[in-house]
Structure formats: structure tokens, C-alpha cells
Amino acid sequence: MSKLAYLGPEGTFSEEALRALAPEAERLPCPNIGAALEAARRGEADGAVVPLENSLEGGITTTLDELAGGEPLLIAAELLLPVRFSLLARPGTELGHIKRVITHNAAHTQCRGFLARELPDAVVIAAASTAGAAQEVSLPGSPYDAAIAAAIAGEHYGLHEVAGGIGDRDDTVTRFVLVRRPGPLPEPTGADRTSLVVFLADDHPGALLEMLTEFAVRGVNLTRIESRPTGNGIGQYFFHFDFEGHVADARVGEAISGLHRVCTDVRFLGSYPRADGVAPQIRRGTADAEFAEAARWLAKVRSGDV
Numbered sequence: 339m340s341k342l343a344y345l346g347p348e349g350t351f352s353e354e355a356l357r358a359l360a361p362e363a364e365r366l367p368c369p370n371i372g373a374a375l376e377a378a379r380r381g382e383a384d385g386a387v388v389p390l391e392n393s394l395e396g397g398i399t400t401t402l403d404e405l406a407g408g409e410p411l412l413i414a415a416e417l418l419l420p421v422r423f424s425l426l427a428r429p430g431t432e433l434g435h436i437k438r439v440i441t442h443n444a445a446h447t448q449c450r451g452f453l454a455r456e457l458p459d460a461v462v463i464a465a466a467s468t469a470g471a472a473q474e475v476s477l478p479g480s481p482y483d484a485a486i487a488a489a490i491a492g493e494h495y496g497l498h499e500v501a502g503g504i505g506d507r508d509d510t511v512t513r514f515v516l517v518r519r520p521g522p523l524p525e526p527t528g529a530d531r532t533s534l535v536v537f538l539a540d541d542h543p544g545a546l547l548e549m550l551t552e553f554a555v556r557g558v559n560l561t562r563i564e565s566r567p568t569g570n571g572i573g574q575y576f577f578h579f580d581f582e583g584h585v586a587d588a589r590v591g592e593a594i595s596g597l598h599r600v601c602t603d604v605r606f607l608g609s610y611p612r613a614d615g616v617a618p619q620i621r622r623g624t625a626d627a628e629f630a631e632a633a634r635w636l637a638k639v640r641s642g643d644v
């Protein structure tokens with residue numbers, strides 16, 4: 339049985355994602371996303387389940403930055419988890435009493451409308467996780483009045499639901515990934531996604547266009563592109579790419595070798611089945627057979643057989 343690290347304590351959305359991705363796995367709760375990834379890197383766990391992006395606020399920057407640096411990890415699977423937020427407090431607390439709210443930043447940013455409408459004077463304090471926030475509220479003498487977390491966290495820590503479904507949209511989805519130390523890749527399924535981090539060679543006009551061209555001319559459809567600061571000064575960025583297809587596909591292999599040629603560094607983050615099962619539309623001239631036929635033709639030309 340495998341052991342998987344996740345952002346704890348019990349009752350986080352990450353735990354829900356882990357249970358859905360690997361119901362049989364032993365669970366190792368960690369105090370933050372970085373610690374969960376480190377547990378996977380050091381071999382204290384066989385992998386980690388971490389949030390990568392959500393449909394309302396975009397990338398979970400801690401995860402993006404952690405995966406771009408440190409010992410390499412590969413994404414082996416992904417999950418799209420609908421998230422529903424509740425305002426949880428100690429029994430007896432009413433909405434009007436709530437002045438200090440604690441939660442994870444990703445939950446805060448998705449409940450801004452509710453907070454502005456219902457608790458305009460409340461201060462919101464950041465916690466490492468939603469369930470960690472609920473646990474804080476449950477402690478005797480806690481300085482916090484309420485937490486924003488999953489309803490299940492309320493059950494774990496003896497809190498009651500003051501308000502449910504408080505997200506700004508009721509169709510918000512968070513994408514979680516299961517990462518492992520490098521090893522054999524999942525087999526292509528025909529509906530796969532590949533993730534990469536690309537570091538530019540130098541800053542020049544059209545640098546982003548050059549990267550995008552590697553994908554465009556091979557008919558590779560991007561599903562996410564995100565820039566993150568390198569930390570080396572204003573204007574210095576690296577790029578996260580997610581796109582359709584598996585590295586075993588000729589068009590994907592050619593696109594990422596093209597990036598490897600023209601960029602300083604390309605970090606491969608894995609090819610894995612898409613959670614939504616959507617297969618790519620293969621444009622004319624970009625199927626594996628067409629790449630193979632073109633390679634045969636080139637070999638003939640090079641041998642003078644025209």
C-alpha cells in the first residue's frame with residue numbers, strides 16, 4: 339500500500355482529493371504544501387497530493403513555485419474537485435458576533451463576495467489550510483471567531499455551520515495533482531495532459547512568441563500558461579505550461595525538444611491522463627504517423643533518393 343503526503347490536518351480539500359485519487363493509500367498529513375512535497379522528495383511518502391489551480395483564482399502559487407525548483411517531481415494523475423465553502427464557528431456563535439475569520443488564502447479569495455456582504459468589518463487571517471483554520475477556532479481561548487473550510491472540517495473539530503455555500507460561485511473547481519519522484523511515466527491514454535516549466539534564455543522581443551510557436555506549429559493545444567517571477571528582480575519571469583497530449587506523442591516530443599533547444603532550461607513535470615477525459619483534436623499534419631512519414635521522406639532526401 340502506498341503512503342501519500344497531503345496538506346493537513348484532517349478535513350482539508352486536499353484530503354478529499356487524496357481519498358478520491360487513491361482511496362487505498364495511507365495518508366500522511368503535513369503542515370503546508372511545501373512540507374507535503376518535501377515528504378515525497380525525501381521518500382517519507384511515495385507521493386503527495388497538492389492543489390495546483392482553481393477555476394476562479396488561477397494557479398496555487400506555492401505549488402507552482404515548489405514544483406519549478408528543488409528535486410524534480412513528476413505529476414502522475416490529476417483530479418478536478420468541486421469545492422464548497424462553509425463558515426464554521428464554535429456552537430452558539432452567531433453571524434453578528436464574528437469579527438475575526440481564519441482560513442487558507444485560496445478559500446478567502448473565493449469567498450470575497452460573502453465576506454464583503456455579510457462580514458464587512460471582519461478581519462481575515464491566513465492559515466496554512468482550511469482545516470487547520472477550523473482546528474484553530476476549536477481551541478479553548480482561540481482568538482478567532484470563525485473559519486472558512488469544508489463542512490466536514492466542522493464535523494472533525496466540533497464547529498457548527500453558521501453559513502454554507504458561501505463561495506462567490508457555486509461551480510468552482512480545484513485541480514489537484516498527485517506527484518511522485520521521477521520514474522516510469524503513465525502510459526498514453528489518448529486523453530492526456532503534459533506539464534512543463536520553461537526558463538527563458540534571455541529577455542528579448544518576441545521571446546514569448548518563440549515559445550508559443552514551438553507549440554503552435556506542431557498543433558499542440560495549450561490548456562494553461564502562467565508566468566511566475568524568478569525572484570531575480572522586476573521583469574524576470576519563468577513560465578508554466580499545461581497542454582494536451584503525452585510526451586510519447588510525436589508532436590509533443592518535437593515541441594518540447596524545440597523548447598529545450600531555444601530556452602535556458604525546460605523542466606518536464608509529467609504526462610498523465612486528463613481528469614475530464616477530453617481527447618485532443620489532432621490537426622492535419624500533426625499525427626504520429628505523419629511525423630514518421632516525414633522522417634522517412636527526409637531520410638530518403640538525405641540519401642539522394644528523390
Ligand SMILES: O=C(O)C(=O)Cc1ccccc1
Nearest residue numbers: 350351352442444445467468
Ligand atoms: O486548505 C485546504 O483545504 C486545501 O486543501 C487547500 C485549498 C484551499 C481552498 C480551496 C482548495 C484547496
